[in-house]
Amino acid sequence: MKNLNLFFILILLLSLGSCRSDSESPAEITVDNTIKTGKISGRVMSQNGNKSIGGASVFTFDEKYKxxxxxxxxxxxxTLEAPVGNHTIHIQTGNGSNFRTEISATVKDNETLSLxxxxxxxxxxxxxxYIKGNYDKIEDIIQNLGYNATEITNADLANITTIAQYDIIFLNCGSRNYNSNQSLYPAIDANLAVFVANGGSIYASxxxxxxxxxxxxxxxxCSLPGGFVPDTKLCSTNTGSSGIIPATVNSAGLSTALGFNTLNIDFDLGSWQKITNYDPTYWEVLxxxxxxxNALMIRTNHFTATGIPATPIGNAPxxxxxxxCxxxxxxxxxxxxxxxxxxxxLVALGATVGPCSGSxxxxxxxxxxxxxxxxxxxxNAGVILQYVILNL
Incomplete structure (x- = not known):
């Protein structure tokens, strides 16, 4: 009986082998994992076409969200390598929440599409x-890029409903006029804290x-009354003197966007604010x-505070x-x-909701x-400030 069972097994194996065609041989079965791609090229420009923009993110996704x-x-x-097919090409600065463009494009195999x-x-x-200042005019730089900004006042800063409609607020040097508006500043301090804690961005000079x-x-x-950034995080005193100061760009991303990493900064007025102390875990030195x-330009997105109400800010809602990330x-x-x-x-592929760093x-x-x-x-500080505008 044992020999008979072996005979039937042998017959079965031979019959299975005789049913397989040559084309089905395992040695000849291949899977094409090659993804056909083409290229998208172009030049990122400001809204009015006057300024080329370095350091902008350019990206797209395939049908599986790679x-x-x-x-x-x-x-x-x-020049972006992209999979063949119809895609949306995204161009962004910063994290894309304030400046971005979307373009529909058809990518063809091994071809370059020039936008x-x-x-x-x-x-x-x-x-x-922006708040108008006595010494600065960031609004002129914004306008020179082809973008728009609305002038507001310190009285507006004291009204959370007013400032909550904006995404970015620029504070020009000399705009504070504390003695003329002293009664407003407790409300201004509280409102700026609400503004930043809920996603609004601020630039001050x-x-x-x-x-x-x-x-x-x-x-x-240090540690003067008022403000909304904790005193332990930053101290600055008006002890700078006029003159040319050689400076170094300390951020690889900023240096790549600008195309240089050294510059001379002209401090044309005396008593400018020297950063005398800062928390390096809180601030990034640019x-x-x-x-x-000594730090001359810093940024953070680590601001938090207790008791801050959740308030919709700008266009985000x-x-x-x-x-x-x-x-x-x-x-x-x-x-x-x-x-x-x-x-x-994207989350299924490992992305996380929210920025890669900061609060x-x-x-x-x-x-x-x-x-x-x-x-x-x-x-050259002018192009640094253009970067600031576009990356807030």
Whole structure:
């Protein structure tokens, strides 16, 4: 009986082998895992086409939400490898919440599609406001890029309903006028805390550090009354003297976007604000003095405070985009704004909701000890300030 069973097994194996065609041989079965790609090229420009924009994120996704990503060089030029097919090409600065553009494009196998200048202009999504200053005119730089900003006052800063409609507020040096508006500042301090804690971003220059850490028109010592940034995080005193200071760009991302990493900053007025102490875990130094390593330009998105009410800020409540953190090969993390409908698929691939660093809901605070007046002698600092505008 045992031999008979072996005979039937042998017959069965022979019959299975005789049913397989030559074309089905395991050695000849192959799976094509090659993804056909083409290229998208172009030059990222400001809204009015006057300024090329370096350091912009350019990306798209395939049908499985794999990201294809590159950045523009200091002249705004980029070449993106992308999968064949119809895609939306995204161009963004910062995390994409304030400036972004979407382009429909058809990518063909092994071909390069060149986008024209009208397609690659970076659009303003944010609502921007500024306080007029005595020494600075950031609004001129904004306008020179082709973007719009609304002038508001210190009385407006004291009204949370007014400032909550904006995404970004620029505080020009000399705008504080503390003695004329002293009664407003408790409300201003509280409102700026609410604004930043809920995603609004602020830029302040020179003397206007007093909006951040307290003081009158400027700050003369550490731990002064007022402000909304904790005193342990920053101290600045008006002890700088006029002259040219050699500086170094301390951020790789900023240096790539600008195309240079050293510059001379003209402090054309005396008594400018020197950053005398800061918490390096709270602030990122973007520009520093070459000789002393003293910080000249810092930013943070780590602002938190207890008891801050949840308040809708700017365009965020109306947008169909969400900020996510995506990890690229090489463990490089990037914060981007993506269509909200895509978020579950990206999370399934390992993305996380919110920015890659900083507090989840915090906006950015940028501070420069140097001025931003568009008509002044600020040299290369001018393009640094263009970067600030586009990356808040």
């Amino acid at each position: 990201i294809y990503y590159t950045t523009s060089d200091s002249n705004g030029n980029f 024209n200048a009208s397609q690659t202009k970076l659009n303003q999504v944010a609502k921007i406001a 020179d003397w206007d550090v007093a909006y951040l850490v307290g003081g009158t028109d400027n700050t003369t010592s 520009v520093k003095e070459t000789s002393s390593n 109306n947008t169909t985009f969400t900020t996510v 995506i990890t690229l090969p090489g463990n490089i993390q990037i914060s981007l704004s993506v269509p909200t409908a895509a978020v579950p698929y 989840t809901n915090s906006g950015y605070i940028y501070y420069t000890s140097f001025h931003n007046h568009a008509t002044g002698n600020i040299g």
